[in-house]
Amino acid sequence: MANSDSTEGETLDKSVEEKWQRKWEEAKVFEADPDEREKFFITFPYPYMNSAPHIGHAYTLSRVDVIARFRRMLGYNVLFPFAFHATGATIYGVAERLRKGDEDQKRALLVAGLPEEEIENFKDPVYIANYWRRIWERVLRKFGVSVDWRRKFITTEMFPPYSKFIEWQYLKLKEMGYVYKGTHPVVWCPNCKSPTGNADRIEGEEARVVEITLIKFKIDDLVLPTATFRPETIFGVTNLWVNPDHEYGIYLLGEEKWVLSDEAAFKLKEQKKDIRPTGERIKGRDLVGKKAKNPVNDTEIIILPAEFVDPNEGSGLVMSVPSHAPYDYAALLDIKREAKKLSSEYGIPKIEIERIEPISIIDLSSEGFGEHPAIEICAEMGIESQREVEKLEEATNKIYKKEFHKGVMKVEPYNGIKVSEAKVEVARNLISSGKAELMYDLSEEVVCRCGTKCHVKVIEDQWFLKYSDEDWKQKVLDWLDAMEIYPEEARAQMRNFVLELRDWAFTRRKGLGTRLPWDKEWMIETLSDSVIYMAFYTIAKHVNQGIGAEQLIPEVFDYVFLGIGDPSKVSNKSGIPKEKLLEMRREFEYWYPVDLRGSGKDLLSNHLVFSIYHHVALWPIDKWPRAYSVNGWVLFEGEKMSKSRGKVINLEEAIEKWGSDLVRITLASSGETLDDVDFREENLRTFESRLRRIEEYIELLGKMKGREIGRAERYLISRLQRNVKEATEMLKKTMTRSAMVRILFNPMNDLKWYFKRVGGIDKANGEVVRECLKKIVLMLCPYTPHFSEEMWSKLGGDGFASLQKWPEPDYSKINEKIEEQERLLSSLIEDIKEIKGLIESRGASTKKVKIFVASDWKYQTLSTLREKRNKEEVIKELMSMEEFRKRGMEVIRLVERLFKEETLPIITREEEIEMLREASDFISKETSLEVEILSEEEAKEEKELNKAKQSIPGRPGILLL
Ligand SMILES: [Zn+2]
Structure with missing residues (x-):
């Protein structure tokens, strides 16, 4: 019997893993070609080639490989391909910074473990991409993923056939009218001189471009533009707020003189407004006490000081609506308390402050509110000052949402109109009558990967994908409802993202990638060249066998992917033999669509949705992705992994330390929802001890002399069948964590009980236990393929465990009565x-x-x-x-x-x-x-x-x- 305390086991060591990896490769076990079986096409989003794989990648990857291997054992012809992503500005940026001698960049790479001698080479972005790609492939082979490597490729012009494929796709989309050149607000990095996609941000990944109305209050000819998200509240304004400590500039906007914070002036300039400085300045405090005219009713509105006014937000000036805005009411309370002091400091008659009364303009009685919802919520939450920022944010949010959805206007000329509609109409009327301007801003701060703060820029001559197109969007929403998504909660997140999605700026000036075929100054950006590449896998095998990029003319893709055109003619024109074209077409028809795409949750609000967009645009419904499985991120020993804190656990080091199987089983069993999971060595050791026990039981089979099939045996068999049944159902839904309980923990507990029940291992029925262990070893195979191969051969099994049939549950052997009786007996003994x-x-x-x-x-x-x-x-x-x-x-x-x-x-x-x-x-x-x-x-x-x-x-x- 092996020593269970020993950590130097026979099966969990590297030589065993290497042995099986070699055997799989020699026997081409995971190379998949079309045949008569039902297919299962599974993919993992190709990783970006700017680092080595770490535990975070490995979590999603292990889950995807578990499902791939499970489906293979179920009898499907499984294709699991892999590729490498190099498109975009990130790799390019690293090389550029090194070329400029950026010491921080150099240090970051060395800290991440890059050998010093590579720094010089890393000045070339292509070298960087190739460097990491070699490491990725090496590590994935060590990890034991069941990938068909004949289909690998890398994106960008580094691999011209892929560029040809991207060009074809964008020519198609343009033909369909989904691509246009236009003027558009985008999130912009002034340093990269480029739009900043969600994935390019250190901060503000979820930030959106929002519209702000600048309403023109006036003091004579001087315009005081106040920024608001709620133009309909213009009717309830009691005063304006200005930050007394801030210095504003006076700018010419067209012919008008505007008071603006310099930040606001910069933003407006970036948004193509005709704006010029006059050189004049004005202090916020000099505006206090003055009166401005409300453009909708010409009432005189006093300007008062408030410290909550942030010159970086909007125009740096705001209107006060205390009846409906908690911040305004709280600031009004502050002002009234300090009326005496203010009156002497700014020379405002005290009475002017004291007589300010909130003006109610929105009816929110349907939600149980009275005249002044903001005042009521402040009272309810005990808010007494503008300094109670946290509470005020919450109160503002609540009132804003309730009034927007349920509020009704009660002032002319909008009396009786819903707030949600009035908001749009008021803004439109104000702007068209020259009483307001439109400005864009960000819903939250955004910092680019390069460390620069971003803003909204209106860009011209940019190329856009028309994701806002109503028909296109509706098709995506319909498919999101219809397809399988695990876990279910991910569906709503994607749906909300689609609803808010605007047109997408899909080209960049800089970076690696593929040039826009009709406008070569532009490169197609990183997310936009990665939407339908799963289709390329189906033919990559043939391309890698020697089809040149110059042969991959659009007609080839038209024929292979869409069935358009005559193969003989396409063959003549492209120089690709007709037989080859037919084969490529057959291969695409066989493998497509993708049956399951497994991903981390970071791709929920971009890639996974874009992929649906492009599929529904290019293909009929039978080629759209069938299912997505999405999971959370990985913590290590309870802590978030982050590059900046040097806490990233490199996958190759983890495999060196613990072996691939233990890392795989620990990761794949750690989660199956959007929640983050924790990778702990303690959990890994639990798996190790269970696996070692399986090995011990196998070694002891010869000593098990029992021959009887009694109650205890029937119990063991029944339980096993039940666990097989449940694990199978769970894995079909990608529940890799719940399934593990049925695959390993329950059966091992049942075996332990069984040995006790029959009075010792020597009295156990060896044949029954052998059958039981065989099933456990096979069900473990997707998680611990090397261990399972080794155990399978020890059990005298034929061929590869990886290619065995997944155990089929025998329902006739599930015996509810016996299971219950043994459970009752066990709890009686415990009692x-x-x-x-x-x-x-x-x-x-x-x-x-x-x-x-x-x-x-x-x-x-x-x-x-x-x-x-x-x-x-x-x-x-x-x-x-x-x-x-x-x-x-x-x-x-x-x-x-x-x-x-x-x-x-x-x-x-x-x-x-x-x-x-x-x-x-x-x-x-x-x-x-x-x-x-x-x-x-x-x-x-x-x-x-x-x-x-x-x-x-x-x-x-x-x-x-
Ligand atoms: Zn940047």
Whole structure:
């Protein structure tokens, strides 16, 4: 027997893993070509080639490989291909910074483990991409992923056939009218001189471009533009707020003189407004006390100081609507408290401040609010000052949402109109009558990967994908509803993202990639060249066998992917043999669509959605992706992994340290939802000890001499069949964590119980245990393929474990009764041991246990209960019988108690007695007590009567003596 404490086992070491990796490769086990079987096409989003793989990648990857291997064993022809992504500005930026001698960049690379001698080479972005790609491939092979490597490729012009494929796609989209050149607000990095996609950001990944209305209040000819998200509240303005400590500039906007923070002026300039500085400046405090005209009704509005006004937000000036904006009300409270001081500081008559009264303009009575919702919520939350920022944010959010969705205007000319509609109309009317301007801003701060703060820029001559197109969007939404998404919660997130998605700027000036075929100054950006590349996998094998980029003319892709054109003509024009073209077409038709795409949750709000967009645009419905499986991120020992803190766990090092199988099984079993998971060495050791026990059991098979198929064997077989059934169902839904309980933990506990039950390993039925271990080893194979191959051969199995048929559950062997009885027996023993422990801890000794099986009427109660839906019916029925009536409350109490049980026992009284009689030696052995089985009626003395009375079906009364 192997030493279970040893960490130098035979099977979990690297030479075993390397041996099987070699054998798989020699036998081309994972190379998949079309055949007559049903196919399963599974993909992992190709990784970006700017680092080595780490545990975070490996989590998603291990889950994808588990599903790939599981489906293969289910009998599908599984294709799991892999490729490498180099498109975009990130790699390019690293090289550029090194060329400029950026020491921070150099240090970052060295800290990440790059050898010093590579720094010089890293000045070339192509070298960087190739460097990491070699490492990725090496590490993935060590990780044991079941990939068909004949189909690998890298994106960008580094691999011209891929560029040809991208060009074809964009020519198609242009032809379809989904691409246009336009003027558009985008999130912009002034340093990279490029739009900043969600994936290019250190901060503000979720930030959106939002519209702000700048309403022109005026002091004579001087315009005070106040920024608001809620133009409809212009009717409730009581005063304006200015930051007294800030210095504003005076700018010419067209012919008008505007007071603006310099930040606001910069933003407007970036948004193509005709704006010029006059050189004049004005302090915020110099505006305080002055009066400006409200453009909608010409009322005079006083300007007051407020510190919450941020010159970086909007225009740096805001209007105050205390009835509907909690911040404004809180600031008004502050001002009124300090009226005396303000009056002397700014020379404002005190009365002017004191007489400011909130003006109610929105009816929110449907939500239970009175005249002034903002005042009411401030009172409710105990807000008394503008400094209570956290509470104010919450209050603002609440009121904003409620008024937007449920509020109704109660001022002319918008009386009776919903706020959500009035908002749009007021803004439109103000802008068209020259009383307001439109400005864009970000919903939250955005910092580019390069460390620069981003802003909204309106760019011209940019190329856009028309994701806002209503028909296109609707098709995407419909498919999102129809396709399989695991877990379900991911669906809503993607849906919301689609609803808000605007047109997408898909080209960049800089970086690696593929040039736009009709406008070569532009490169197609990183997310936009990665939307349908799964289709390229289906033909990459043929391309890699020697089809030149120059042969990949658009007609080739038209034919292969869309079935358009005559293969003979396409062959003539491209120089690709007709036979080859037919084969490529067949291959695409066979493998497409993707059956499952497994991804981390970071791609929910971009790539996974874009991929649907492009599929629905280019292909008919039978080629759209069938299912997505999305998971969270990985923490390491409870901490977030981050490059900046040097906490990233390199996958290759993890494999060196623990071996691939233990890393795989620990990761793949750690989660299956969008929640983040924790990779802990402690968990890995748990798996290690279980796997070693399997090996021990296999070695001990020869010593198992039992031949009988009795209750214990039937129990073991039944449990195993149930676990196979449940694990299979779960893995079909990508539940790699829940399935592991059925694959490893339950069966190992059942085996342990079985060995105890038969009185030791030597009495176990070796054939039954062998069958059981075979199934466990095969079900483990997707998680621990190397270990399973090794064990499979030790068990005398033929061929590769990886290619065996997944165990099929035999429903006829699932025996509910036996499972329940063994469960009852096990908990009875636990109960006896617990009571015994209690008694002995008080210094008393025990030598005997009397077990009282419940009276017959209790079983009758149980069976009545199983037939009826509610308590009243049960009691009524029972009380119609004399023998129950005379027991009265006792019956009612039992019914109450049984109703609280999650599952009701199915055992009969006779079965319970038989089971206990049969197991009495076992109980005796397990508890070291003499055992006597009695029925409730046999109880005599008071002590006995008390315990016997507590018995219910399946749970006998216990008395220890
Ligand atoms: Zn940047």
